[in-house]
Amino acid sequence: MKVIIVVIAPIMKSSCRVLKRKKCIAKKTPTIKVNSTFDNVVVFRRALIQYAITNEFQYFVEKSEPTRVTTRCSNLECKWRIHASVKQDGITFEVKTFVEAHSCTRSNKGGNKLASQGWIASVIRDKLKSNGDVPIPKLQKWVMKKYNVDVSYMKVFRGKEQAYNEIYGKWDDSFMKINDYKEELLRRNPGSVVDIDFETKSNKKLFLRFFVSLIACSKGFRDGCRPYIALDACHLKGKFNGVLVAATSVDGNNSIFPVAYGVLESENKTSWIWFIDLLKKAIGTPDGLVFSSDMQKGLDVAITQIYSNVEHRECIRHLYSNFKKTFSW
Secondary structure, three states, X not given: OHHHHHHHHHHHHHHHHHHHHHHXXXXXXXXXXXXXXXXXXXXXXXXXXXXXXXXXXXXEEEEEOOOEEEEEEOOOOOOOEEEEEEOOOOOOEEEEEEEOOOOOOOOOOOOOOOOOHHHHHHHHHHHHHHHOOOOHHHHHHHHHHHHOOOOOHHXXXXXXXXXXXXXXXXXXXXXXXXXXXXXXXXXXOOOOEEEEEEEEEOOEEEEEEEEEEOHHHHHHHHHHEOOEEEEEEEEOOOOOOOEEEEEEEEEOOOOEEEEEEEEEOOOOHXXXXXXHHHHHHHHOOOOOOXXXXXXXXXXXXXXXXXXOOOEEEEOHHHHHHHHHHHOOO
């Protein structure tokens, strides 16, 4: 009797996991039947891909047009077939005929050619929304575990980029709206300092730098913070490079208080002078003002040029690290 328990327990546990995974997938599987409607042809195609992947079979397309789609099981001897076409409104798609039962043996075996870039984008979108930036290898493992589909690194990479575009919009479109963003900030926060710097190359106007100091931040600094500004920068990771810079202070509760932030093309003398000059426009020169920073390139020159009579100190931790690199023992 003891031997039977030892043998059966792992089998039951494994079976429960399989059933649990199937139930989870079933919740995500779209309902497709005769008279089912979809917002447009793209939504229908994605739903069909999702249906095929979760049910572990592949199909080929007989007809794929903006007004009608007909597909059959990849096994030509199988009776599975679906046909959908556009309704009278010219947009909505409706399933007209559907032979749901398969007469072939289906086996996904960890791969499915239907797992396209668009499908990957649709299934990982919610995961990216809730978890933020997820590494590609982790997304690969998640898709394999959830849908039993083995997809390549580059396909997941492109799917992730497409998902981000669908969630946040395209990178290029954001730059096209940057002037509107500036005007909206100034309209909703009168008295703020917001500026954009462009450069011209081959008769094209290209984004270079961006500065923001909202009136609530600059006024809060002048009225309720110590005359202390910490400056720092970090590299941006994404389609376009650059650095994110920030000016922060310390309020009456010893908490970090944001004063200004911006995006620069790189850490250099010209960009730091541009940033510090706009910071002075926002906060002025309070009595006893002190700047603190790491050894950013060009920052010493910028502070000396814009705030010639203001004390500038460097972080002791970074001084120690740099000293140790130069004079190791």
